[in-house]
Amino acid sequence: ETGVTQTPRHLVMGMTNKKSLKCEQHLGHNAMYWYKQSAKKPLELMFVYSLEERVENNSVPSRFSPECPNSSHLFLHLHTLQPEDSALYLCASSQERQNYGYTFGSGTRLTVV
Amino acid sequence: GESVGLHLPTLSVQEGDNSIINCAYSNSASDYFIWYKQESGKGPQFIIDIRSNMDKRQGQRVTVLLNKTVKHLSLQIAATQPGDSAVYFCAESDSGGYQKVTFGTGTKLQVIP
Numbered sequence: 001e002t003g004v005t006q007t008p009r010h011l012v013m014g015m016t017n018k019k020s021l022k023c024e025q026h027l028g029h030n031a032m033y034w035y036k037q038s039a040k041k042p043l044e045l046m047f048v049y050s051l052e053e054r055v056e057n058n059s060v061p062s063r064f065s066p067e068c069p070n071s072s073h074l075f076l077h078l079h080t081l082q083p084e085d086s087a088l089y090l091c092a093s094s095q096e097r098q099n100y101g102y103t104f105g106s107g108t109r110l111t112v113v
Numbered sequence: 114g115e116s117v118g119l120h121l122p123t124l125s126v127q128e129g130d131n132s133i134i135n136c137a138y139s140n141s142a143s144d145y146f147i148w149y150k151q152e153s154g155k156g157p158q159f160i161i162d163i164r165s166n167m168d169k170r171q172g173q174r175v176t177v178l179l180n181k182t183v184k185h186l187s188l189q190i191a192a193t194q195p196g197d198s199a200v201y202f203c204a205e206s207d208s209g210g211y212q213k214v215t216f217g218t219g220t221k222l223q224v225i226p
Contacts (some may be wrong), residue, residue, distance in 0.1 A: 004156075042215075042217060
């Protein structure tokens with residue numbers, strides 16, 4: 001593992017379900033991110049938490065709700081999703097004010113049926 | 114708006130040859146550039162980075178070149194191996210605060226045995 005662990009690896013959910021994605025980082029970083037990766041599109045930044053405070057929310061629909069209880073854990077709560085929300089959801093972490101790149105998890109492959 | 118793009122979506126290279134993946138960026142304020150490799154079923158993995166005060170940086174079998182005049186970035190892989198088959202992303206970032214990284218669409222590198 002890369003130091004950033006995401007669970008589950010795969011998730012199939014119906015449009016009326018509620019589920020949560022979990023991310024945990026073991027690197028001592030203080031910033032965490034959710035990205036959405038769809039086929040043939042650049043990585044889309046969804047949410048940023050820096051020092052456990054949400055600092056960016058890129059106009060993401062309210063059916064996605066992030067939570068960052070501490071600097072090591074990040075959640076993405078999902079409810080009433082649409083089929084077009086099917087994608088790979090990537091969590092990443094970095095150290096604020098130090099440009100050393102992100103460390104990514106392996107992602108959760110989400111399929112909405 | 115600012116964007117990071119790639120010249121070619123797919124690159125096929127004979128095993129043992131050198132690979133060159135190109136990238137154009139448009140934000141002249143970006144001062145940090147990263148190449149990521151994403152293998153199937155995995156999250157993006159940091160390969161090599163370069164800061165804007167440099168024009169070349171070498172790693173193990175990889176070299177990144179930065180031409181700030183024409184806002185161009187390239188990744189050179191020497192003696193390409195089957196394990197190099199993946200999607201490669203260039204990304205740009207600026208200093209300070211949480212690290213906001215903008216990604217390109219990605220280039221798929223196929224290594225022909």
